[in-house]
Amino acid sequence: MCELLGMSANVPTDICFSFTGLVKRGGGTGPHKDGWGITFYEGKGYRAFKDPEPSYLSPVANMVQNYPIKSMAVIAHIRQANSGVVALENTHPFTRELWGKYWTFAHNGQLTDYQKLETGFFQPVGETDSEYAFCYLLHKLITKYPQRPKQWAGVFRYIAKCAKELSKLGVFNMLLSDGQYVIAYCSTNLHWITRQAPFGKAKLIDEEVEIDFQKHTSPTDIVTVIATQPLTSNEHWHKIQPEHYELFKNGLQIK
Amino acid sequence: MCELLGMSANVPTDICFSFTGLVKRGGGTGPHKDGWGITFYEGKGYRAFKDPEPSYLSPVANMVQNYPIKSMAVIAHIRQANSGVVALENTHPFTRELWGKYWTFAHNGQLTDYQKLETGFFQPVGETDSEYAFCYLLHKLITKYPQRPKQWAGVFRYIAKCAKELSKLGVFNMLLSDGQYVIAYCSTNLHWITRQAPFGKAKLIDEEVEIDFQKHTSPTDIVTVIATQPLTSNEHWHKIQPEHYELFKNGLQIK
Numbered sequence: 001m002c003e004l005l006g007m008s009a010n011v012p013t014d015i016c017f018s019f020t021g022l023v024k025r026g027g028g029t030g031p032h033k034d035g036w037g038i039t040f041y042e043g044k045g046y047r048a049f050k051d052p053e054p055s056y057l058s059p060v061a062n063m064v065q066n067y068p069i070k071s072m073a074v075i076a077h078i079r080q081a082n083s084g085v086v087a088l089e090n091t092h093p094f095t096r097e098l099w100g101k102y103w104t105f106a107h108n109g110q111l112t113d114y115q116k117l118e119t120g121f122f123q124p125v126g127e128t129d130s131e132y133a134f135c136y137l138l139h140k141l142i143t144k145y146p147q148r149p150k151q152w153a154g155v156f157r158y159i160a161k162c163a164k165e166l167s168k169l170g171v172f173n174m175l176l177s178d179g180q181y182v183i184a185y186c187s188t189n190l191h192w193i194t195r196q197a198p199f200g201k202a203k204l205i206d207e208e209v210e211i212d213f214q215k216h217t218s219p220t221d222i223v224t225v226i227a228t229q230p231l232t233s234n235e236h237w238h239k240i241q242p243e244h245y246e247l248f249k250n251g252l253q254i255k
Numbered sequence: 256m257c258e259l260l261g262m263s264a265n266v267p268t269d270i271c272f273s274f275t276g277l278v279k280r281g282g283g284t285g286p287h288k289d290g291w292g293i294t295f296y297e298g299k300g301y302r303a304f305k306d307p308e309p310s311y312l313s314p315v316a317n318m319v320q321n322y323p324i325k326s327m328a329v330i331a332h333i334r335q336a337n338s339g340v341v342a343l344e345n346t347h348p349f350t351r352e353l354w355g356k357y358w359t360f361a362h363n364g365q366l367t368d369y370q371k372l373e374t375g376f377f378q379p380v381g382e383t384d385s386e387y388a389f390c391y392l393l394h395k396l397i398t399k400y401p402q403r404p405k406q407w408a409g410v411f412r413y414i415a416k417c418a419k420e421l422s423k424l425g426v427f428n429m430l431l432s433d434g435q436y437v438i439a440y441c442s443t444n445l446h447w448i449t450r451q452a453p454f455g456k457a458k459l460i461d462e463e464v465e466i467d468f469q470k471h472t473s474p475t476d477i478v479t480v481i482a483t484q485p486l487t488s489n490e491h492w493h494k495i496q497p498e499h500y501e502l503f504k505n506g507l508q509i510k
Contacts, residue, residue, distance in 0.1 A: 044380050045343025048303065063318050088300025089357075096352060100378035102344075121376060121397075123355035125299050142376075 004108045004190065005038075005076040006175040006226035008182040008248035011218075012070035015040075018225050019076060020065055020204065035091040036061060038076035039104045040069050041179035046102050050091045072250070073177045077106035089126035093175075094134050096122060098141060099148035101178045105134040108228055109171030109187055133166050137176070153247075156183050156255075160245040163187075167243060175226060182248045184226045186240035192226040193237045194253065202232045222251030259363045259445065260293075260331040261430040261481035263437040263503035266473075267297075267325035273480050274331060275320055275459065290346040291316060293331035294359045295324050296434035301357050305346045327505070328432045332361035344381035348430075349389050351377060353396060354403035356433045360389040363483055364426030364442055388421050392431070408502075411438050411510075415500040418442075422498060430481060437503045439481045441495035447481040448492045449508065457487040477506030 007015050019038065036058065037050030047069065051058040077092035084090040092106040107130035119135035120143070140162045141155070149155050159176065163185035166172045172187040184190050195202075197220070199213035217223075226248070230237040240246055247255040262270050274293065291313065292305030302324060306313040332347035339345040347361040362385035374390035375398070395417045396410070404410050414431065418440035421427045427442040439445050450457075452475070454468035472478075481503070485492035495501055502510040 042343045045346065047305065047343065050302065088297045088302065091300065097378060097380060100380055102380055123352065123403075125352060125355055125357055148378075 003078050003228040004106050004173060004175050004226070005074075005228075005231075006106075006177070006182050006184060007071070007074040007223065008177075008226075008251050009072050009221070009223040010250040010252070011221055012042075012072055013221070013223050014070050015074050015076070015225075016065055018227070018231055034079045034086045035088075036076070036078040037091050037093050037106075038064060038074065039093045039095060040071035041073040041102075041104075041177065042069075042071060044101070044179060046095060046104065046179065048093065048095060048104075050088065050093075052086050052088050052091055073179050073182055075104045075106050075175050075177050075182070077108075084127035084129075084131075087126065090128045090131070092130060094131050096134070096138055098138050099145075103138065103176065103178050105137070105174065105176050106130075107133060108173040108189070109167075111166065111170040111172065113169055129170075133172065133174075136166070137162050152181060156181060156245075156247050159183055160185055163245065164243055173228065180249060182224075182226065183245055184240060184248070185245040186242060188242060189228050190226060190240045191228070191230050191237040192224055192240065192246060192248075192253075193230075193232075193235055194222065194224045194251065196222045196251070201234070203234050205231060205233045224248050224251050224253065258333050258483040259361055259428060259430050259481070260329075260483075260486075261361075261432070261437050261439060262326070262329040262478065263432075263481075263506050264327050264476070264478040265505040265507070266476055267327055268476070268478050269325050270295075270329050270331075270480075271320055273482070273486055289334045289341045290343075291331070291333040292346050292348050292361075293319060293329065294348045294350060295326035296328040296357075296359075296432065297324075297326060299356070299434060301350060301359065301434065303348065303350060303359075305343065305348075307341050307343050307346055328434050328437055330359045330361050330430050330432050330437070332363075339381055339383035339386075342381065345383045345386070347385060349386050351389070351393055353393050354400075358393065358431065358433050360392070360429065360431050361385075362388060363428040363444070364422075366421065366425040366427065368424055384425075388427065388429075391421070392417050407436060411436060411500075411502050414438055415440055418500065419498055428483065435504060437479075437481065438500055439495060439503070440500040441497060443497060444483050445481060445495045446483070446485050446492040447479055447495065447501060447503075447508075448485075448487075448490055449477065449479045449506065450490075451477045451506070456489070458489050460486060460488045479503050479506050479508065 035052040111129040117136040120139035122135035366384040372391040375394035377390035
């Protein structure tokens with residue numbers, strides 16, 4: 001099992017607070033000791049930090065917590081290895097280019113028979129079921145849309161359809177982003193929350209940290225956080241129903 | 256103009272010393288104020304740190320200098336923008352997957368008419384001549400070798416041939432690596448040095464730093480550093496002749 005964390009916002013926002021909660025689960029309060037990664041979009045570019053070491057011990061994770069990188073779309077993951085050795089090439093999130101955009105993917109779950117998935121031109125570098133599944137998704141997309149599509153809602157509906165196919169091979173909770181949209185496909189567990197004015201206080205479940213969002217936000221900010229399990233104890237998180245998806249853009253649920 | 260830095264080694268080696276020299280040129284002692292990036296291979300995976308900010312001011316560059324990441328293949332770049340805006344998506348090095356391997360590319364120089372280059376399936380995300388050239392190279396490679404090749408010397412000869420074509424469009428000094436090999440193509444300026452036992456002392460040109468390699472190495476270590484201009488003042492660097500290339504693996508020149 002692994003844990004996923006995603007963010008979609010309408011202004012560049014730092015994810016330090018949520019990342020602090022996730023990092024503690026990386027071998028601290030949780031069993032996910034086999035690496036972690038976080039990818040921040042900045043415009044059309046991205047910045048990725050990852051480590052095959054447990055996140056609660058990692059100096060790079062420490063740097064990310066203390067150096068607030070602001071982004072409108074973030075995908076993060078902590079890992080307990082169940083497929084593929086503990087190595088950098090097997091550490092999520094994975095990023096590949098398609099249609100002149102960078103796509104970033106992270107997966108929670110386990111698939112069987114994934115080696116049979118056709119990936120065409122997109123070859124996995126590591127050995128994980130997750131990277132195979134990502135390559136399969138990209139291959140399905142370029143096959144259906146050889147040219148860069150113009151209507152994105154249909155593209156994400158098709159992504160969800162392919163994700164449903166993948167979930168027949170096991171557990172497939174997924175976060176995927178192109179830097180503008182964040183799609184969350186739920187096979188078993190994914191929760192989300194949208195924070196906007198009036199902002200309140202939030203308290204992390206995993207650490208004695210409380211944040212007063214009102215002090216860190218402006219009244220027009222809209223920020224959605226998606227996570228395997230709720231990260232705060234005093235807010236209401238929505239659970240995505242199994243085999244359903246949610247789509248977010250600029251902090252808003254748009255499906 | 257930009258500056259390139261590459262490393263090939265037979266043991267995981269930290270590049271802090273050379274990177275310190277390069278970083279000073281990022282708006283400090285040199286004019287390259289428009290971003291910097293460094294990519295370290297670890298096994299089949301890689302770690303990339305980059306910033307559109309000048310390297311001598313960047314907190315991420317500071318972290319990289321103080322946190323010795325050990326690698327056998329490194330590509331780094333500092334940039335003075337001449338094509339494409341100052342943005343993360345235009346910041347070298349660029350990394351893409353081909354044949355199930357990650358390829359990392361950085362370019363020094365300027366090309367004209369690059370928008371006409373065919374890039375096929377590999378679409379540029381940003382606007383630089385450099386990323387176009389990289390996509391063109393990958394497109395040429397997948398066209399010539401639709402399946403993963405087995406004889407790499409021939410592949411790198413072909414890469415050098417394509418680089419020579421690109422250098423007809425302007426200045427094209429290039430570093431490219433698949434994590435095992437590092438190829439350096441010289442259009443105008445590229446220098447390299449191989450350090451091995453008996454190790455001596457080296458003194459950085461750009462900063463009052465001296466390092467005694469004997470204290471930081473074992474007698475079997477072999478480390479090659481490639482840079483636009485020599486980084487040390489008391490060692491002999493080889494200049495690559497214009498329109499020639501050198502190929503390195505495990506720290507050794509193998510062409």
